[in-house]
Amino acid sequence: MTYPKTWFRLAEVTPLALHALSCAGARRGDTAPGEHLRWSSIDGVDRLTCPGQPDDTHDGGGDRYDVPAATALMWRPERQRQLHPAADPARTLPLTTGPIPLIHALRKARTAALHWVALSPDGEHGAVAQISAHRPQIVPHRTTWSTAEVVARSVGSDLYPYLPRAYPALVADGWRDHTGGLLARFTRATAAEIVRDVRAHLADLPAADAARLGLIGLDWHGDAILINRIAGATIGQIDRCYPDGDSYYSLGAYLWGWQHLSDSPWPHVPAGRRP
Structure with a gap:
């Protein structure tokens, strides 16, 4: 299946990515894979989460270490969900690998008037990111x-x-x-x-x-x-x-x-x- 891009706000993704790196640095002695974010569908909504927390979701104060996608949801009073969650099953978004590591691009984008991170599936379990100044549309094609x-x-x-x-x-x-x-x-x-x-x-x-x-x-x-x-x-x-x-x-x-x-x-x- 070909999925539309899933959009996240750069201002929300960047601190989450920096937090993931700090957590990864504190666990160098374990067998965890390289620094990354986890892209998954939680309660029918795509989210990025930090895998560095013991429970993957909360800090000591109860704040969630995740970022919901800025993606239109099919809306019914009793249920909301994305039309085609792209991260079901979960995918891995690497931060420190590739020709231009994503963490470098995120840091540079903060001073370059870029505001959006668009994710697309890559292979069976991976993901790739594209950073943009704005998003061209807010809802799927053929919306009434x-x-x-x-x-x-x-x-x-x-x-x-x-x-x-x-x-x-x-x-x-x-x-x-x-x-x-x-x-x-x-x-x-x-x-x-x-x-x-x-x-x-x-x-x-x-x-x-x-x-x-x-x-x-x-x-x-x-x-x-x-x-x-x-x-x-x-x-x-x-x-x-x-x-x-x-x-x-x-x-x-x-x-x-x-x-x-x-x-x-x-x-x-x-x-x-x-x-």
Whole structure:
């Protein structure tokens, strides 16, 4: 079977890979194979995990040492799963072998405005990675779309004041992200409104609060929308959103949750009106 690429965020994969190397360095005396990440399907969702932990899943504080794929899930209220999990059975993603070891490429990519890691199966149990600036699509080919009014759950942090407006969108029928968020795309005019509203929220916050909360800022760069993370005194680019073949922007896909206006517990201004 030919699988589509499985996408992961570079900002999540890199620290996981560095952690795997540190664990590998601490176990040189055992018979474990070379440094790698484990690509497997857990509860129907592809994930990268660090094999260096005793239980492969948690540190002492209960945090999971794994990264879920930023991949559309077939969504039903009682069950979510990928259409074709590429890592079932599990595969090995080497970090330190090959002409250009993946760990070197990950380190370099952090300063080269590259944001995505796309995995493909390699042989019976292996995997290969490709690092990209952006992903060309957010859902499988031939997905159908429906009109909806959507609202943002949060932008960058659960503490971020939610955007007070609903926005007209097209949402993917039967697909959501791994958190249950809608996968939505917007016209350029609506995307410009979202950019403007995010900027307005940031302008209303003290700069120290925006930095402390690690919030997200949006800026235009030609036809692309730059998505930046504000951390301390620095602003780091974490993604770029380009128009797709139909001139829509999938702003916020796999970053923050979109939901139907009717499902939101908070009051929002309907689409087409200003707060």
